[in-house]
Amino acid sequence: MSRPVEFDRDQAVQKAVHLFWQRGYQATSLADLLDAMGLSRSSFYGAFGDKRGLFVECLDVFAVRNQAILQRARDRKPPMAALRSYFERNFGRTSVPDLHFGCMLVNTVIEMAAIDQGLCDLAGQHLKTVQDLFEACLGDAGAEPDEAKRAAAFLMMVNEGAWVADRQRISIPDQLARINTAFGYVEGSIANRNTAKAQL
């Protein structure tokens, strides 16, 4: 039936993710998007509804991609190693040098909190999903349920703080040192509890 769509939708969304991730919602104009995605206004509105709709889609794409990093590590490594590799991959990447865009979810929470609570909440939900993954890893690593919850909340705080520093273009060694400090604390805490439990 009739003329088919000419552009690759997924590829266009990827371009949009990159732009929104880097510049945020407000500072990314429709003209910027159309230029990067390589499509006309009509095609844009036909395919995505409006700017906000595209942003929601980008948020979801980003979140899935982000969760997959941890999920894959979890399938292949011991739980604590998987957690560490998630942080090391995010904060220790040496491949592309100046990619200090932070985390699109954190950026959105901060930028949109007082502007569009729906977007803020959506980004927050995605972050909560990651925190739940943290909790699952910690449980697998032998932490008691309440200890896993406590440590997962702590690690999410660390994660969010590290992303703020990322936008300040903190050096990779400094960043990794801070992450390492935090993990040392958490692992020490879990080890102590396990030891205490063994002594009962």
Place this chain on the structure above:
Amino acid sequence: MSRPVEFDRDQAVQKAVHLFWQRGYQATSLADLLDAMGLSRSSFYGAFGDKRGLFVECLDVFAVRNQAILQRARDRKPPMAALRSYFERNFGRTSVPDLHFGCMLVNTVIEMAAIDQGLCDLAGQHLKTVQDLFEACLGDAGAEPDEAKRAAAFLMMVNEGAWVADRQRISIPDQLARINTAFGYVEGSIANRNTAKAQL
């Protein structure tokens, strides 16, 4: 000499701080500012140059006010108690209920990183000043210089992460629990090193 200024400059800046703090730079329009500050366009441009100039001034005001909280605590309490009270005051305030604006410095780093590097750097510098205060407190508390540096960097990461959660309207008990976890780690670490040093 001629007609004097009619409005209270400091008071006007306070109003502007409140607006920028809540909504960020981009989402705060000149009309919003003029309305809140209660002055006309001419007076505004006469007194502050332009929107960006006012924002810089607000950033400074916010930073000074913020640093003063820690500085005052430091004058009155033991160093670790001063540090704790800084966090507890920021994240445990029960006075005004729904004031979840985060930290204007953190908000600015995130919002402006890719838009206006000057503003991002300025906010980052102010944060660094707070981190230096952390370091000084930890030094006073008996931490070795490198340990104080390490722990201060860690606490700044915690601070930034907690402010992100604040914008998500995290509950005060959850927030304080996370802060408490972090402080437990840091104090344990310093105590251990002090013990180890005593055993030499």
Place this chain on the structure above:
DNA sequence: ACAATTATGGACCTACCGTTCCAGAAAGAT
């Protein structure tokens, strides 16, 4: 009281925002 100086209110400017709309081009179905 008058002159000199400066703040003030508000009209005005240009640029850009996100969105809508429409005429025309392109492709599948018959």
Place this chain on the structure above:
DNA sequence: ATCTTTCTGGAACGGTAGGTCCATAATTGT
């Protein structure tokens, strides 16, 4: 080949952004 459907490019829309300008009002020094 024709018809129908859908996509596409670009013009046009109203609204708002930050910033400028000027006539007027107000105050101090003389």
